[in-house]
Amino acid sequence: MAQLTMIQAITDAMRTELKNDENVLVFGEDVGKNGGVFRATEGLQKEFGEERVFDTPLAESGIGGLAIGLALTGYRPVMELQFFGFLFEVMDSVNGQAARMSFRSAGKLNAPITIRSPFGGGVATPEMHADSLEGLVAAQPGLKVVIPSTPYDAKGLLISAIKDENPVIFLEHMKLYRSFRQEVPEEEYTIPLGKADVKREGTDLSIITYGAMVQESLKAAEALEKDGHSVEVIDLRTIQPLDVETIIASVEKTNRAIVVQEAQRQAGIAANVVSEIMERAVLSLEAPVLRVTAPDTIYPFAQGENTWLPKADDIVATAKKVLEF
Amino acid sequence: MAAEKNKQFDPTSVLHEIEEKFEMFQILNEDGKIVNKESDPNLSDEQLTELMERMVYTRILDQRSIALNRQGRLGFYAPTAGQEASQLASHYALEKDDFILPGYRDVPQLIFHGLPLHMAFLWSRGHFLGSEIPEGLNIFPPQIIIGAQYVQAAGVALGFQKRGTKSVVMTYTGDGGTSQGDFYEGLNFAGAFRSPAIFVVQNNQFAISTPREVQTAAKTLAQKGIAAGIPSILVDGMDPLAVYAVTKDARERAVKGDGPTLIETMCYRYGPHTMAGDDPTRYRTSDIDSEWEKRDPIVRFRLYLESKNLWNEEKENEVIERAKQEIKDAIKQADQAPKQKVTDFLKIMYTGDMPYNVQEQFDIYTEKESK
Numbered sequence: 001m002a003q004l005t006m007i008q009a010i011t012d013a014m015r016t017e018l019k020n021d022e023n024v025l026v027f028g029e030d031v032g033k034n035g036g037v038f039r040a041t042e043g044l045q046k047e048f049g050e051e052r053v054f055d056t057p058l059a060e061s062g063i064g065g066l067a068i069g070l071a072l073t074g075y076r077p078v079m080e081l082q083f084f085g086f087l088f089e090v091m092d093s094v095n096g097q098a099a100r101m102s103f104r105s106a107g108k109l110n111a112p113i114t115i116r117s118p119f120g121g122g123v124a125t126p127e128m129h130a131d132s133l134e135g136l137v138a139a140q141p142g143l144k145v146v147i148p149s150t151p152y153d154a155k156g157l158l159i160s161a162i163k164d165e166n167p168v169i170f171l172e173h174m175k176l177y178r179s180f181r182q183e184v185p186e187e188e189y190t191i192p193l194g195k196a197d198v199k200r201e202g203t204d205l206s207i208i209t210y211g212a213m214v215q216e217s218l219k220a221a222e223a224l225e226k227d228g229h230s231v232e233v234i235d236l237r238t239i240q241p242l243d244v245e246t247i248i249a250s251v252e253k254t255n256r257a258i259v260v261q262e263a264q265r266q267a268g269i270a271a272n273v274v275s276e277i278m279e280r281a282v283l284s285l286e287a288p289v290l291r292v293t294a295p296d297t298i299y300p301f302a303q304g305e306n307t308w309l310p311k312a313d314d315i316v317a318t319a320k321k322v323l324e325f
Numbered sequence: 326m327a328a329e330k331n332k333q334f335d336p337t338s339v340l341h342e343i344e345e346k347f348e349m350f351q352i353l354n355e356d357g358k359i360v361n362k363e364s365d366p367n368l369s370d371e372q373l374t375e376l377m378e379r380m381v382y383t384r385i386l387d388q389r390s391i392a393l394n395r396q397g398r399l400g401f402y403a404p405t406a407g408q409e410a411s412q413l414a415s416h417y418a419l420e421k422d423d424f425i426l427p428g429y430r431d432v433p434q435l436i437f438h439g440l441p442l443h444m445a446f447l448w449s450r451g452h453f454l455g456s457e458i459p460e461g462l463n464i465f466p467p468q469i470i471i472g473a474q475y476v477q478a479a480g481v482a483l484g485f486q487k488r489g490t491k492s493v494v495m496t497y498t499g500d501g502g503t504s505q506g507d508f509y510e511g512l513n514f515a516g517a518f519r520s521p522a523i524f525v526v527q528n529n530q531f532a533i534s535t536p537r538e539v540q541t542a543a544k545t546l547a548q549k550g551i552a553a554g555i556p557s558i559l560v561d562g563m564d565p566l567a568v569y570a571v572t573k574d575a576r577e578r579a580v581k582g583d584g585p586t587l588i589e590t591m592c593y594r595y596g597p598h599t600m601a602g603d604d605p606t607r608y609r610t611s612d613i614d615s616e617w618e619k620r621d622p623i624v625r626f627r628l629y630l631e632s633k634n635l636w637n638e639e640k641e642n643e644v645i646e647r648a649k650q651e652i653k654d655a656i657k658q659a660d661q662a663p664k665q666k667v668t669d670f671l672k673i674m675y676t677g678d679m680p681y682n683v684q685e686q687f688d689i690y691t692e693k694e695s696k
Contacts, residue, residue, distance in 0.1 A: 025487075051487060057517050062476050062510030069480015072424070072465065073488060092507075097473055104466055106457035107673035141674060165676035194680055241680030 004184040007177040009151035010040050010116070013158035014078060016188050018048045021076060024162060026053045028063060028080030028116075037082060038118055038177055060086050064093025064115075068101070071111045078162055084119035084171060085128040085299075087136065098167040099142030113167045114158070119147075120173040120212055120262055122309055124302035130174065131299045132263030137169045138240040139268060144193055145169045145240040149214035151182040153237060156191030164193060173212040196243035198250070202232035205319055206250040208273050209260040210236040213292075213310065217260050220315035229323055239269050247273060248281050255286040256322050260315055265293040287325035292318045347545040347559045349591055352566040355620050357628025359566075366570040374635050376417050376565055378644050380409040380623050383433045385648035387596070390449075394600040398656065400450040403430040404596030407563070410622035411527045411590035412497075413437065414565035418572035419495060424463040424481050426474040426496040430527075430594075434497075435464050442655035447662055453669060454662055463492075472502045475511025475524065482520035482585065493521040493579040495572075501532025503546050512553040512587065521579035523572065524550070524587045527562060529594040530617075534608035550587030562590025563622040566629075593617035666694050 004012065017024045026044055028036070032055040035042035045053040056063050060081060067077035081090060094115060101111035121130035138145045146161055146168060148154035154172070161168040199214060200221055207217045214235045221231035232250050236242065251257050257277060259270040270291045277289050292310050300308045352361045359365055368376070387406045393399040405412060408430070416434040419425070425438055432445050439462045448455030448466065456466040468474040478496035485492050502508055503526055515522040526546045530537055543549055550557030556578070560567050568590055575586035595614065597603035630636035667690040671683050679687060 057510075057513050059506075059510040059513065061507055062479065062514045065473065065476020065478075065507065065511060066480040066483060066514055069477040069482070069494075070484045072477070072481050073484025073490075075484055075487070092470055092473055093476065096470060097477070102676050103453075103670070103673050104456050105673075106453045107676070108456075108458050108460075109465075110676040112676075144680070241682055244681060 001183040001185055003181040004151045005178045005181055006148070006151045006154045006172070007038060007040055009155040009184045010158055010172060011042055011044065012184065013155040013162070014041065014044060015047065017078070017159060017162045018044065018052060020188065023074060024052070024076045024078060025070060026078045026080070027056050027066070029056060029058050029082045031055060031080050036080060038174070040116070040172070041080065060089035061093055064090040064098065067113045067115070068093060068098055068111060071101070071113055072109065076112045076114075076162060078114045078116060081115055081117035083125070083129040084117040084133055085131040087117075087133050091136075094137065094167070094169070095140040095143070099140050102166070103142060110165045111167045112165045114161045114170055115167065116158075116170045116172065118174045118177070119171045120175060121299060121305050122175040122212065124305065125174070127301060130305070132261075132267060132294070134171055134239060135263060135268035138272075143167050143169055143240065144238065145171065146193060146238050147171045147173070147211045148237060149173070149176060149211055149235050151184050153191055153197065153235075155184050156189050157193065157237060159188060160190045160193050163190065168193065171211070175212050176215070179215070191237070194238045194241045194243055196237055196246040197235045198232060198246065199235045200231065200233040202230040202254065204230045204254055204256065205323055206232045206234060206254045206257040207260055207315065207319065208234045208236065208247055208250070208257060210239055210269070211262055213260045213262050216310065216312045217315055219312035220319060223312065223316050224319055229319070231319065242272065242276060244276050244280065247276060251277055251281045252284045255284050257285075257289045258292060258315070258318050258322055259289065260292040260310065262294060262310060264296045265291060266296050267293070287322045290318050290322055343548055343551060344544040347547050349559050349561050350567050350571060351561040351564050352570060353564045353625055353629055355625055357625045357632060359629075364567070364570055366566060366573060368566075368569070370633070370635055373630060373633070376414060376569070377626055377630055377636060379413045379417070379437055380565065380626065381641055381644045382648045383409050383413060384623055385645050386433065386652060389649065389652045391596065391600060393656065399446060401429070402449055402600045403598065404594060404600070405430060405433055407593045407595040407617065407621070408527060408529060409433075410565040410568050410626070411525070411562035411592045414568035415495065415525055415572045415588070415590070418569050418576055420492065422463060422490070422492045423576075424485070424492065424494040426465045426478045426481065426494065427467045428474060428497045428499065428502070429467045429469055430499070431467060431497045435467070438462065438464055440464060442651060443658035446655055446659040450659065452659075452662055453665060453673065472498060472505030472507035472511070474498065475502070476507045476514065478522050478524070479511045479514035479518070479520060482515050482522035483518050486518065486520050491580050493523055493576050495523040495525060497525045497527060499532060500526065500528040500530065500537045500540055500546060501535065502526065503549055504540055508549075509553070512550060512555055512585070515585040516553040516555045519582065519584035522585040523575045523579060524555075524585060526587065526589045527592060528589050529592050531594070531598070531608065533598040533603060536608070545589060547587060547589035555585050555587050557587040557589070559589045559591065562592030563620045563625070565622055565626050593620075666690070668694055
């Protein structure tokens with residue numbers, strides 16, 4: 001097994017599916033010769049040719065519409081949205097059109113489109129590149145939204161996303177692309193969408209999180225362990241639909257929970273998780289469920305990211321409030 | 326006064342040169358006479374008659390739809406009278422396997438491509454079964470977002486191209502649609518990939534109430550294709566022979582691999598924008614209306630066919646009676662559609678297994694609806 005970074009695992013997933021299914025097409029801005037601005041599609045055009053892996057003109061709505069049209073002719077488009085901050089340009093194609101393909105055709109047509117995009121922050125990109133807009137797509141019925149936090153998960157989840165018959169938004173945290181390596185099998189394997197993963201087991205507190213905050217939460221759990229607290233860390237992996245079973249089972253075991261997201265507090269995912277816990281497991285709770293999030297401002301300029309993004313220390317502080325309630 | 330600068334450049338003249346090139350293409354004039362014999366598509370007598378039948382049928386469908394809407398027996402309806410040549414003659418140039426991405430006014434083309442009439446009525450009423458497109462019928466439900474069909478058409482066209490299918494995609498928008506970003510993105514993509522797409526702009530003069538002159542500084546809408554490197558033509562959209570000829574030509578070039586075409590059809594809608602409260606007398610005068618009524622596509626085509634002894638009152642009445650009967654039958658059929666249930670909606674929300682939230686709600690509504 002090879003030791004891969006998350007971005008290598010992502011490339012590997014696309015390579016696997018390009019090989020497996022001739023209907024898979026990979027396209028977007030600069031994904032061909034250049035291999036993508038983050039090199040996620042590196043080498044794919046060379047291997048599969050310009051017919052299967054190709055550059056498009058620079059226009060996000062056009063790329064989204066292209067994906068929908070290609071899906072209508074039986075292809076499985078894997079489109080790259082160069083940065084998720086450009087989502088607004090393609091919002092109609094994603095939320096307005098692709099999401100309703102099955103619904104508006106009474107289930108006769110489908111849009112097996114995978115929309116890959118780097119997101120999140122902490123890597124000092126220009127304004128409107130880094131952002132946490134996952135709430136905008138997770139709020140849209142008809143879409144599935146996947147956010148891996150490890151190389152192994154990234155490959156298995158991306159293959160599942162490409163095979164899924166529905167439009168799937170696959171968000172790749174920019175900070176995780178090359179932050180660590182992990183053993184990733186060479187062959188095809190899938191991780192089901194909508195299934196969370198317990199990244200660390202514990203009995204006193206559940207931290208429910210996703211994306212880059214999984215690493216921060218694991219750091220926080222270790223720090224809390226030193227103070228004698230046994231902390232469970234759940235990586236949602238798919239934020240729409242949520243894996244409520246795993247969430248509730250964990251809360252029923254630990255009786256205490258905090259939800260951690262990199263996005264602003266009002267952005268929705270953590271609030272959703274809290275609501276599910278309140279509806280389903282309120283009697284198991286020994287303390288209120290608290291959230292760790294970024295503050296409700298516009299995503300800051302590069303120099304301000306560090307003071308703005310939630311960190312392990314913030315998670316530890318909030319966890320202690322819940323543990324000591 | 327300062328001396329005039331010595332200029333070696335004149336972008337305005339370039340614009341004017343391009344604009345001047347867009348003359349309106351016509352074959353059949355308002356009196357039903359051929360004025361452009363060398364471009365006559367030479368349709369057979371049967372074809373000419375069939376096209377006329379479709380136009381007359383559609384005019385009746387429009388009148389009946391307006392009446393049914395007023396009686397509360399239809400839902401959303403966008404009148405089509407005045408646009409029959411633009412809609413049906415362009416569609417007449419297509420083949421069965423060609424794909425249509427319509428705007429909300431383009432229901433007649435869908436019907437003649439194979440959409441059962443009662444389904445068009447169900448769509449109008451907002452019943453989900455109106456969009457349950459029959460297997461093998463290459464259409465998409467009418468698009469409500471202005472311009473969205475243009476970018477999607479670029480995708481279908483690229484799909485056909487990649488599959489090596491000898492089919493084209495045709496998509497329609499109006500004059501207002503040419504102001505949308507998606508209009509340019511769709512044209513640019515299809516142009517860049519040289520894909521087999523035909524982009525029809527039905528210039529019916531008004532985007533709801535906004536006149537074309539307020540919509541854009543461009544003298545023609547056809548010239549907008551030039552910026553994307555796409556062959557473009559302005560055609561008399563009330564002349565069925567001209568519309569057919571340019572579309573047929575566009576189709577042939579697309580199938581040959583010569584890429585997309587933009588066709589601006591100059592036409593008029595006699596009715597309101599939709600039946601949902603739009604009052605054209607607020608923004609149009611009766612003088613303008615009657616000016617355009619003189620160019621009526623059905624009147625001129627009737628004159629032409631009568632001169633060839635292909636049409637008479639009896640034939641027209643036959644079509645009218647048939648249309649009325651079929652509309653009546655289709656309404657009856659639409660009336661029999663099952664009442665919509667939330668469980669139906671939840672079932673078609675996703676392809677494949679239901680996500681937990683949908684499944685949970687499905688169970689709740691199954692219980693509720695069983696009572």
